[in-house]
Amino acid sequence: MKRIMEGSMAVAEAVKVCRPHVIAAYPITPQTHIVENLAQMVANGELKSEFVNVESEFGAASVVLGASAVGARTFSASSSQGLLLMGEVLFNIAGMRLPVVLACANRSVSAPINIWNDHQDAAALRDAGIIQFFAEDNQELHDLMIQAYRVAEDPEISLPCIVNLDGFILTHGFEPVEVCDQKLVDEFLPPYKPLNYLDVKNPMTFGALFEPTWYQETRYRIQETMEEAKPLIEGVSKDFEKTFGRFSGGLLEKYRMEDAESVFISMGSVVGTIKDAVDELRKGGEKAGVLKVRVFRPFPTEAIVEALSGVKNVVVMEKMISLGAGGILASEIKQAFYRNPQAPKVDNFIFGLGGRDIPLESIVEAYEKTKKQDNRDVFVDLRKEALEVDY
Amino acid sequence: MVDTAKKKEKPPVVESLLAPGHRACAGCGEALAARLIMDAAGSNTIVATTTGCLEVFSTPYPESAWKVAWIHSLFENSSAVAAGIEVGLRALGREAGINIIAQGGDGATADIGIGCLSGMFERGHNILYICYDNEAYMNTGVQRSGLTPFDSHTSTSPSGSVSWGNPTEKKPLPQIAAAHGIPYVAVATAGYPVDLQNKVKRALSIKGPKYLQVHVPCPLGWAHKPEDTIEIGRLAVLTGLYPIYEMENGEVTKVRKLGKKRLPVEAYLKPQGRFRHLFAKPEGKEEIKRIQKIADGNIERFGLV
Ligand SMILES: Cc1ncc(C[n+]2csc(CCOP(=O)(O)OP(=O)(O)O)c2C)c(N)n1
Ligand SMILES: [Mg+2]
Numbered sequence: 001m002k003r004i005m006e007g008s009m010a011v012a013e014a015v016k017v018c019r020p021h022v023i024a025a026y027p028i029t030p031q032t033h034i035v036e037n038l039a040q041m042v043a044n045g046e047l048k049s050e051f052v053n054v055e056s057e058f059g060a061a062s063v064v065l066g067a068s069a070v071g072a073r074t075f076s077a078s079s080s081q082g083l084l085l086m087g088e089v090l091f092n093i094a095g096m097r098l099p100v101v102l103a104c105a106n107r108s109v110s111a112p113i114n115i116w117n118d119h120q121d122a123a124a125l126r127d128a129g130i131i132q133f134f135a136e137d138n139q140e141l142h143d144l145m146i147q148a149y150r151v152a153e154d155p156e157i158s159l160p161c162i163v164n165l166d167g168f169i170l171t172h173g174f175e176p177v178e179v180c181d182q183k184l185v186d187e188f189l190p191p192y193k194p195l196n197y198l199d200v201k202n203p204m205t206f207g208a209l210f211e212p213t214w215y216q217e218t219r220y221r222i223q224e225t226m227e228e229a230k231p232l233i234e235g236v237s238k239d240f241e242k243t244f245g246r247f248s249g250g251l252l253e254k255y256r257m258e259d260a261e262s263v264f265i266s267m268g269s270v271v272g273t274i275k276d277a278v279d280e281l282r283k284g285g286e287k288a289g290v291l292k293v294r295v296f297r298p299f300p301t302e303a304i305v306e307a308l309s310g311v312k313n314v315v316v317m318e319k320m321i322s323l324g325a326g327g328i329l330a331s332e333i334k335q336a337f338y339r340n341p342q343a344p345k346v347d348n349f350i351f352g353l354g355g356r357d358i359p360l361e362s363i364v365e366a367y368e369k370t371k372k373q374d375n376r377d378v379f380v381d382l383r384k385e386a387l388e389v390d391y
Numbered sequence: 392m393v394d395t396a397k398k399k400e401k402p403p404v405v406e407s408l409l410a411p412g413h414r415a416c417a418g419c420g421e422a423l424a425a426r427l428i429m430d431a432a433g434s435n436t437i438v439a440t441t442t443g444c445l446e447v448f449s450t451p452y453p454e455s456a457w458k459v460a461w462i463h464s465l466f467e468n469s470s471a472v473a474a475g476i477e478v479g480l481r482a483l484g485r486e487a488g489i490n491i492i493a494q495g496g497d498g499a500t501a502d503i504g505i506g507c508l509s510g511m512f513e514r515g516h517n518i519l520y521i522c523y524d525n526e527a528y529m530n531t532g533v534q535r536s537g538l539t540p541f542d543s544h545t546s547t548s549p550s551g552s553v554s555w556g557n558p559t560e561k562k563p564l565p566q567i568a569a570a571h572g573i574p575y576v577a578v579a580t581a582g583y584p585v586d587l588q589n590k591v592k593r594a595l596s597i598k599g600p601k602y603l604q605v606h607v608p609c610p611l612g613w614a615h616k617p618e619d620t621i622e623i624g625r626l627a628v629l630t631g632l633y634p635i636y637e638m639e640n641g642e643v644t645k646v647r648k649l650g651k652k653r654l655p656v657e658a659y660l661k662p663q664g665r666f667r668h669l670f671a672k673p674e675g676k677e678e679i680k681r682i683q684k685i686a687d688g689n690i691e692r693f694g695l696v
Contacts, residue, residue, distance in 0.1 A: 021482035022475065050478035054471070055510035062468035062507060066439065066475025069462055072482055074475075092464050198460045198476060200435045200489055205455035207446075207463035214452050 002178050007170030008033030010138040010177045011077070011103045011163070014145035016047045017185040020101075021072035024052040024063035029115045030167035031079040031105035038075075049075075057082035061089035061100075068098040069206055071197035073149070076100065079167060080107035083121045087128075093160045094129030095218065096207060099152035099192070100160040103145065106268070106319075107167040108354040112391070116355020117167040118319040119268065122296070123328050129222045131161040131229060132297040134267040136253075138175040141165050143240060143248035144294075146180055146189060150236045153192045157229050159222070164296075166269040168355070173269075180244060188243045226298035233295055251300035252307055253292040256282065260289030262313040262367070263344075265304075265333060267293045270351075270358055274317065277363040288367065293329065301336040308344060315370055316348040317363065317380075326377040345370075351380035406458075408434060413456040414448040418617025420581040420607035420624060421445055421496075421523045427584050428521060428605075431591035432490050434459060437480075439473040441495030441504060442466035444530045445523060467504035469493040470511035473518045490595050494521040497538035498528040500604075501562050512571035512600045519594045519601045522564065525609040533612040537562040540632070541685060542678050543665045545612075550668035555678050560685065568602035569638050575599075576638040580606035582624020583635065586647065590637065606633045614664020626659040631686035634693045649695045656683045 005013070011034045015023070023042075025035040041047035050067075054060045057078050064074035078086055083104055093100050104122055108114045122132060131151060135141035141163065148161040165171060180188075196204060210218060230251060237249025255275050257263060264274045271292045281288040291307055293300065308314060316330040325331065330348030337343035347370040352358045362380050369375055408429035415422035421444055429436070437460045440446050446463045449456040464472045473493035480486040493511070495504060500522040511518060527545045528534040535548040539557045544550045548557035569576045575597045579587040587605060594601040608615065608623040615623055627633035629652050636646040657679060660666040669675040669682075690696055 022478050024475070050482045052474065052478055052514065055506055055513070058468070059471045059474075059507050059510050062464065062471030063475035063478070065464055065468075066462070066472035066477075067479030067482075068475070069472070070437075070476050070479040070483065070485070072475075072479035074479075088465060089468065096464070198437050198462055199485075200437060200460050203434070203458060203460040205450055205457050205461050208450035208452040208455060209447055210452045 002176040004174050005138065005177050006033065006172050006174050007138045007141055007165050008105075008172070009037050010142040011145055011165065012037035012041065013177070013179045014142045015075050016041055017180050017182050018146060018149050018189060019073065020049050020075040022050045022052065022064060022067035022074045023076070024054050024060040025077045026054055026057045026060050026082060028057070028079045028082040030107060030171040031077050031082065031103070033171060034077045034103055034105065057085040058089060061086040061093065064100050065089060065093050065096070065098060068093070068100050069096070069198050071192065071194045073153070073192045074100050075102070077103040077105070079105040080109055080121045084109065084124060087125065090125060090130060090160065091128045094222065097158040098160060099158055101145070101148050101152050102160065102162045104162050104164045105167045105171045106164050114354040115167070117169055118353045118355070119164070120320050120353075122162065122164050123320040123322070125162070126297060126328070129159060129226075130297060131159055131295070132164060133161065133295055134164045134293065135170065136269055136271045136292060138170060138173070138177045140248045141170060142177050142179065143244070143246065146185060147236050147240055147249050149189050151229065151233055154232060155193075155195055157225055157232060158195070159225060159229070164268065169269045178246070184243050188240065229298050230300060230303070249294070251295045251303045253294055254307055255290040255292065257289035257291065257307065259287055260311060261287040262315065262370070263289045263291050263308060263311045264315045264317055264363075265291045265293060265329065266317040267296060267329065268319070270317070270319070273358055273360055274363055277360050277367070280360065280364060281367060299332055304333065304336050305340065309342065311344050313370055314344045314346045315367060316346060317351055317366065318348070319352040321350050321377070330377070345374075347375040349375060349378050349380050356381065408458045409449070410456045410458060414451065415444070416611050416617070418610040418620045419448075420609060420620045421525055422448065423620065424523060424581040424587060424605045424607045427581070427587050428492070428591050429459060431588035432492060432595060435488055436460070436490040436492055437476055438462070438492045438494065439464070439469040439476060441469045441499035442530070443496040443499055444525075445494070445496065447530055466499055468507050469495050469499065470504060470518070470520055471507040474511050474514065474516045477516045477518055491518045492521060493518050494523065496529070497522060497524040497526060498536040501537035501564050509571065512568060512573050512602070516600055517598050519591070519603060522602070522604040523607050524604055525607045525612060527609075527612050529609050529612045538564065542669060542682060544668060545665070556665075556668065565602065565604055565638070569641050571600070572641065573600040573602060574640055575601040577602070578604045578606070578633070578635045580624040580628055580633060580635055581608065582606070582621050582628065583647070586635065593637070612665070614667070615662050619662060623659070623662065626654065629654045630656045630659040631690040631695055632656060632659055632682070634689045634695055636693055643693065646693045646695060649690070653690070653696055656686050
């Protein structure tokens with residue numbers, strides 16, 4: 001039975017059925033509802049997790065690190081400044097190969113302070129060795145949370161996962177969600193069995209000093225695992241579909257791409273709006289489609305090249321930018337086609353930063369622009385008045 | 392033929408939980424204290440350590456000197472990692488009979504990690520936190536910390552023609568710990584090993600958060616002879632500059648009295664290069680007087696004589 005709930009509750013309900021041993025998180029808008037919901041579930045006795053009220057996000061990440069190292073299943077969540085404050089620990093968690101699962105309520109990064117949505121926080125952690133999912137709606141979000149545990153804890157993977165959900169748009173947006181049944185989740189997600197863990201009966205050293213003769217291979221191994229994670233993520237999605245009768249995973253999602261000549265590429269909730277724009281464009285005779293990047297790390301290079309075979313124009317629309325370089329998703333798409341004679345023309349746009357509204361017309365307008373000129377790192381809907389002030 | 396009867400008579404080999412062969416400097420007070428602490432705690436212990444000398448000299452992969460379950464994460468989070476270990480074990484039902492020790496240098500404890508440490512105290516985790524106080528950031532080359540003593544020369548509080556070294560006094564960390572309302576706080580030194588081990592055992596017999604600060608002389612950073620480590624540890628106590636005591640539930644319950652053994656601060660300062668500048672100029676006498684005042688204050692406050 002579907003229930004109407006906001007994204008934060010869809011996350012909390014997913015975490016609940018995954019039965020983590022330890023939850024530690026710290027409030028930050030727009031993530032706060034997630035931990036509030038979980039705290040209430042623990043208070044009501046519905047969820048038997050150790051809920052640790054920490055003094056900072058740095059502390060939260062460190063607590064789940066320690067708990068994961070003794071073999072506990074863990075959860076944390078954050079956003080923006082909080083995610084960055086966790087940053088040092090998150091790199092550490094990845095390097096120690098601990099399968100911590102987090103939710104990130106995507107929000108812009110200060111300054112100027114702004115609590116609204118874009119993907120800059122997640123982008124800042126793209127090189128950390130963390131698997132990153134982006135959800136389009138609350139159902140997908142709920143389902144991805146559960147799949148994230150399976151992926152993270154797979155002994156072949158053993159890496160942290162972040163499930164990204166757009167701040168406010170999903171965190172505070174209400175949609176019908178089918179909550180996964182506990183019995184089925186228990187089948188789909190077996191108890192976490194770590195290969196190594198801190199144990200007085202079998203004492204081991206975790207977090208040793210790696211000199212130059214040893215360190216580089218640890219990075220090689222994570223890179224290798226990221227590659228291996230691609231087919232595994234696809235497999236986990238199929239397993240999920242078998243158990244729950246719903247397909248909501250996989251590296252990519254294709255929308256109206258059968259005969260598409262021009263394809264939008266984007267991530268997160270805005271894909272919904274882009275799908276509507278494509279429907280409009282199709283009504284006008286355009287052969288448009290959408291390719292949704294659901295998994296940002298590992299980056300599905302091969303799957304993207306395959307999905308875009310025969311496509312002439314690609315329009316990358318993203319809510320993040322590497323300042324001084326340009327669109328992040330765009331540059332990764334372009335490099336996927338390096339020296340490929342079938343490479344499509346790639347136009348890229350930056351939009352929706354700091355929660356700037358994205359009307360359907362702006363997406364259509366960007367599409368029209370790609371027909372007239374090359375568009376590289378073009379900001380959508382820049383406001384003249386806002387550019388004129390000295391801030 | 393093996394003479395089993397004779398073999399039995401041999402004294403048992405005492406194996407330490409911090410194995411020899413690590414890379415600490417000769418005379419390292421931190422290594423000495425760590426070994427004493429681990430042996431007092433016993434093998435049913437899980438240890439979380441911060442980044443610093445102790446971690447670096449003991450775990451050059453693929454070697455490790457630790458015979459207990461041990462983890463190092465970052466410079467400022469051993470208290471929070473230990474908190475995660477504690478709640479994790481509890482959630483898994485594996486916590487019975489296990490000691491959890493979080494430890495770190497003075498920099499990790501008093502400066503960069505004080506937020507996490509305060510959180511660990513406040514939440515009441517059953518963890519013993521040990522601060523190895525070598526009074527500076529030794530691992531990175533002797534920079535000052537919040538626990539560097541007044542007038543000490545360090546690489547970031549150097550003495551010079553217009554400087555007597557570190558301008559601030561030690562942060563009162565044991566008192567800050569006690570102010571959290573935790574059940575046990577103690578100060579010890581590597582110079583009195585039995586006292587140190589007794590405090591570890593006492594701490595581990597108490598449920599809840601505990602704080603133990605251990606004065607650990609550093610021959611390299613303090614510029615004293617490696618063979619003087621124990622002596623320097625004792626002189627710190629006997630001059631009143633590093634009183635060693637215990638507090639239970641906020642009250643001082645035990646102090647090590649000096650009695651007639653009390654010494655002027657020069658006895659502690661003189662053998663250490665980090666205070667050399669105080670003896671190089673006649674005006675240094677005034678500075679030494681100020682240091683004597685700090686010792687006098689401690690002696691009065693803790694009733695050391
Ligand atoms: C966040 C961060 N900042 C700085 C450092 C560099 N660093 C490593 S150890 C250390 C000093 C350690 O001092 P202390 O905690 O007193 O331990 P000691 O080495 O003196 O035993 C510093 C500054 C680091 N590793 N991480
Ligand atoms: Mg130090």
